[in-house]
Amino acid sequence: MSVAKGELLTSARTIAHGCGSCVLGELPSATEPDKLKQLLLCYLETVAAAPKNVDRQSSQQWTRSDLISALNCNQFVPFFQPKVDLNTGVPTCVEILARWNHPDLGILLPSQFVELMEQEGLIDQLTGCLLLQSLACARECAASGRNIGFALNVSPLTLQDARTPTRIYSLVTACGLSPAQITIEVTETASSKCFIRLLESLTRLRMMGFKISVDDFGMGYSSLQLLSQMPFTELKIDRSFVADASSNTKSAAILESIIQLAGKLRLHTVAEGIETRDELNLVQSLGCAAGQGFLLGRPMAQADLIGYLQDKTSVAAALGSVTRRATYNGEYSYRAPIFRPESRLCARRRGQHRPA
Numbered sequence: 001m002s003v004a005k006g007e008l009l010t011s012a013r014t015i016a017h018g019c020g021s022c023v024l025g026e027l028p029s030a031t032e033p034d035k036l037k038q039l040l041l042c043y044l045e046t047v048a049a050a051p052k053n054v055d056r057q058s059s060q061q062w063t064r065s066d067l068i069s070a071l072n073c074n075q076f077v078p079f080f081q082p083k084v085d086l087n088t089g090v091p092t093c094v095e096i097l098a099r100w101n102h103p104d105l106g107i108l109l110p111s112q113f114v115e116l117m118e119q120e121g122l123i124d125q126l127t128g129c130l131l132l133q134s135l136a137c138a139r140e141c142a143a144s145g146r147n148i149g150f151a152l153n154v155s156p157l158t159l160q161d162a163r164t165p166t167r168i169y170s171l172v173t174a175c176g177l178s179p180a181q182i183t184i185e186v187t188e189t190a191s192s193k194c195f196i197r198l199l200e201s202l203t204r205l206r207m208m209g210f211k212i213s214v215d216d217f218g219m220g221y222s223s224l225q226l227l228s229q230m231p232f233t234e235l236k237i238d239r240s241f242v243a244d245a246s247s248n249t250k251s252a253a254i255l256e257s258i259i260q261l262a263g264k265l266r267l268h269t270v271a272e273g274i275e276t277r278d279e280l281n282l283v284q285s286l287g288c289a290a291g292q293g294f295l296l297g298r299p300m301a302q303a304d305l306i307g308y309l310q311d312k313t314s315v316a317a318a319l320g321s322v323t324r325r326a327t328y329n330g331e332y333s334y335r336a337p338i339f340r341p342e343s344r345l346c347a348r349r350r351g352q353h354r355p356a
Contacts, residue, residue, distance in 0.1 A: 003233065009225070014276045022043075023226065024040065024042070024043050024227055027340055039138060045345040058351060061197055062112075062113060062116055063337060064120045064122070065242065066119060067113065067116065067122055067316075068122070070100060070102075071125050071126070071129060072230060075100055075101050075102065075103070075127070076098060076099070076101070076126055076129050076130065077099050077101050077133060077301070077302075078096045078097065078098065078099070078130045078133050078134045078137070078302070079096075079097045079098075079099045079129075079299040079300060079301055080094040080095065080096060080097070080134075080137070080150075080299065080300055080301075080302070080305045081094060081095045081097060081292060081297060081298065081299040081300070082094050082238070082292065082296060082297035083095065083149075083151070083270055083290045083291070083292045083307070084291050084292070084296045084297065085289070085290055086280075086283065086284050086288060086289065086290055086291050086340060087289075091148065091296075091297065091308075091309065092148065092149060092168065092290065093150065093151055093183065093201075093290075094149070094150055094151065095153070095185070095292065095338040096130055096150060096151060096152045096153070097110070097299050098110045098113075098114060098130055098132075099125065099299075099322055100112065100113055114126070114155075118155060123155045123157055123158060124157075124158050124161075124277045124313060127152070127154060127155065128167075128171070130152070130172065131152055131168070131171055132152050133302075134152070135150075135171065135172065135177060136175070137150075137302045137305065138175070138177055138181065139175060139176065139177070140151055140302075140306060140307075141309060143305065144306060144309070144310060146309045146310070147181070148181075148309065149181050149182070149183060149211075150181060150182055150183070151182075151183040151184075151185050151213060152183070152185065152218035153186070153187075153215060154168075154184050154185065154186060154260055156186065156187075156194065156198060159186065159197070159198050159201040159202065160194050160197040160198065160201070161201075162197070162200065162201065163330055164201050165201055165204040165205045165208060166204075168182075168184075168205065169208045169210075178209065179205075179208050179209035179210045180209050180210075180211070182210050182211070183210070183211040183212070183213050183233075183234060184205055184211070184212050184213065185213040185214075185215045185236070186198070186202065186211050186212070186213070186214065186215060187214075187216050187219075188213045198230075199229065199230060202230060202231055203231050206231040206233070211233045211234060212230070212232050212233050212234070213232065213233065213234035213235070213261040213270075214226065214227070214232045214234070214236065214238055215236045216236065216238045216272070217235050217236055217237055217238055217258065218237060218238045218240070218241055218254070218258065219238050219240070223310055227261075227265060227267075232267060233267065233268060234263045234267060234268040234270060235258070235267045235268070235269050235270070235271075236269075236270045236271075236272055236292075237255065237259070237269065237270065237271050237272060237288070238272060239272040239273025239293070240253055240273075241255045242255065242256070242271050242272060242273050242279050242282075242293075243273060243275070243279065245279070245282055246276075246278045246279060246282055252282070255271075255282075255283070255286060256286050259283075259286050259287055259288050260287075263287065268289050268290065269288045269289045269290065270288070270289070270290045270291065270292055271283040271288045271290070271291045271292070271293075272292050272293065273291065273292070273293045274291045274293030274294075274295050274296055275293050275294045275295050276295065277295070279293075279295070280295060280296075285301075
C-alpha cells in the first residue's frame, strides 16, 4: 500500500481481507524496504510453523459415517487453553477446544469438522464427548491440588433444545463437580439467532450456578442489546480489537470503552488473542481482568495441562504493574511487566491464531 493515513490503511486492510487476500501488514511509506523484509520474514516463519496437515482434508469430504465412527472410537479429544489472571499471572480457567485425533492425518482443527457435525445433527454428541473428558480432567486437576475452572463453547443449535441445561447439569454433578466451575461460552453472533430459546437455556443454566460468557464480543451487530438481556457473567473481547489496539487509536478507544462498560455491568473481562508483549501491556493497563492467547499459553492436551499447572514458573510468573497515561491523541505509555526468562508466559508467538 502506498502512503496513506492510518485510518485509510485500516480500511484498505479490511477490504483486502474481505476479498480473500492475505495481508502481511501495512507500509506507511512505500520506501521502507527493511519493514517489507520484516513482514516477509514473519510470514515465512508463520508458514513454516503452521500445521502441515490442516488442509489435506476439507470438512466437505467427511461423511456422516466417518464422523459417527470417529465418535464411537473416541477420536475427538479436548485441548485446553488457559485464561490467565492478569494481576497474578495464575491461570484461573481453561477453555475447552475441540480436536480430532485422526489416525491418518493427526490432529485436526475444529474448522475441519464442527460445521459439518452441526449439519449432520451430531454436534450434541461432540459436546457431550468433550465435556465428559474435560470433567475427568477437572477431577485430576483437583486431585493434584489445582481447582481450576473449565469453559465450554456450546453450539446455539444445542442451546435451542430446552433439555440441554438439565443434561449439562446432570453430567457435571454426576462427576462430583460444582456448576460454578463451569463457564458456558456462546458467541455473540450466535446469540442473535432464535433469541428466546437461547435466552431460556442460558437463564436456566445461570440459575443452576453455571457462569455464562459472551465470546468474540464486538463482532456482532446487537452487542449492547444482548448485554442488557442475556444473563452473562463474563465478556470475552474479540482478538481483532486486541491485535489492532497497539497501532490503531480507534481500536484502542473501543477496547478501553468495552472494558469500562463491562466493569460498570460487573462482568468479568477476558482479552482474547494476546500474542505480543505490547498487547499484554495494553490490556493490563486498561484494567482487563484476564487474558488468553499464545503469549500466555497455547492450546494443549490434558497431559500437558497437568504439567503446565504444576509448573510454578509457568503459572506464577509476575506480570508486574503497568502504568497507563492517557493523552489526547490516544497514546499510552507503560512500565514493562516483569517476566521470568524461564516462564512459558514468555514464549514467543509462532504459527497461526488460536483456532476457535
